[in-house]
Amino acid sequence: MTTIEASELAGARTLLSALEQTFSSRVSGQEQVRTALLTTMLAEGHLLLESVPGLAKTLAASTLATSMGADFARIQCTPDLLPSDIIGTQVYDPRTHTFDTQLGPVHANVVLLDEINRASAKTQSAMLEAMQERQTSIAGVVHRLPEPFMVLATQNPIEEEGTFVLPEAQMDRFLLKEVVDYPSLADEVAVLDRIDAGTLGPHAAPVTAVLTTTDVAGLQRLTERVYVDAAIKDYIVRLVHATRHVGEVVGSDQGRYVEIGASPRGSIAFLQVARALAILDGRNHVIPEDVRRLRHGVLRHRLHLTFEALADRVRPEEIIDAVFDAVPSP
Template sequence: MTSTATSAAPLTAAELASAKDSIERVSAAFSSRVVGQEKVRTALLVTLLAEGHILLESVPGLAKTLAASTLSQAVAAEFARIQCTPDLLPSDIVGTQVYDPRNHTFETQLGPVHANFVLLDEINRASAKTQSALLEAMQERQTSIAGEIHRLPQPFMVLATQNPIEEEGTYVLPYAQMDRFLLKEVVDYPAESDELTVLDRIDDGTLGQHATAVQPVISTPDVVGLQALVRRVYVDPAIKRYVISLIRATRDIGPLLGPELAAYVDIGASPRGSIAFFQAARAMAVVQGRHYVIPEDVRELRHAVLRHRIHLSFEALADRVAPETVIDAVFRAVPTP
């Protein structure tokens, strides 16, 4: 279906109601295992509906793996977890050909990336060569093994995690790969009440190693259907111009915010930032039960979309300036439609 045909078919009330029901069921299933972390839940849902990938950053033990596996169980998807290490090879991820001495032929064994949900645990521990092997899978939704193309299943979503406090034995993610992630969410420590709830759920068996898996509430074809609905969400030209103005402001901050703040930014967001806002805001609108995007959808996603797309200077790192500080300043300066 062409983009013209897609934009000419607005979402109906029945489609929105069905989508809202499915999203609420997935959210309830997610919350039954993952306590608190509403921002993570929203980010994962938006990423899934927008057909993107997400980078989760936090110290260990904040339920990143649990969140990924719970979401996959809730939508009856195939889940694969890859523990990234410096000796991990590209073939360990995408697959390889193995010789069968009985038939004197080579057989293709697909790697764990050929799953619906792929968790790359501590992605910054994988070598640059292995990280680059992920680019084709993330961008083209396919892998190449011995010259043969293998399409990845639908839906397909990469959930990568990284630990920001340990640098020994790690490889900084290249900017080109960081840009492939639709969102980057920073996972915070839980509130005191949430942490107490975690202990209560372990005590009653809801959480922990003896807990049962989450029962699926929708299927993967349902997810593909929701993704199709997201592509039909209406985005007003004023919202598009707003997004472009925000992205362009990150590239030329001086005239807007002055030389002091401009000195903190080396590289602004690429056009992928505009595309990310466009796609993620549509998904946020569906999550909120609307068939159109409003400026608040863009504003709510500002940190997750831009924090990994703005390259800060040495001066910013020395002055401990967070990318969120620059992002908030840009959003205050650019007029909201």
């Protein structure tokens, strides 16, 4: 692996700064969401966003896609949505007596799955397979998904009627799970000001692309080259291993709340996220803070808590923080 030069880091910083500035011009506040989106993009992963409606998740996804010159598709998930509605199907043409393949909306660079927990288990499975394999199969013919490819899925935590909970094994395929909170008072006032100024809303000027998909691919290749010391890798593995033995690491009081810890996908996710954060900070190497910074997003959907934890209203973030406090940093 070749060392990343200062000129390469400077070029990446220029591109990312332009992307951040464009994103912030449309989405007020939500710095945590912006960081999660950029990290997921650089790490070639997928992001799960959880929040109540109306917190600009769709705006954030479409702004990111347009800013990097990518194709964007939004899929509103409903119980009657079929796998073919997502991946595509063959349509019979009576004029030529042949079948034509029509690719579904998943064949875009950035795909927003709105309220993924409203789709049936069969449809969820088809989408998550496309996420994992980065290809679809229609009538026995394999169609590769475009590069770059990123899925942003949302789910509403307050309405459970008519929903299908994502299985733990499928949740694990998301690099990060970000919980989006309400904006601050100042940020919400800024939203109203932008609407009055005409920079936000249905009549606002469209977002201008500041990157190309080739630029994004270059940033992803650069992220892969970020140096990770053996001590950092050992730290990551010890952290993930601790989630499987919480009682031994932080004590039985909290250990009884965790039924299943994170799989090796958790270790891989920490490695990818840490590298992406290093690039965002303009470094060619990972530091321990890169591992700690998005720890909740990496692990909150990878810990399976017991019914006792739900009864005692124990949040996964509490367990995660306890594990990180107990495992010494290099």
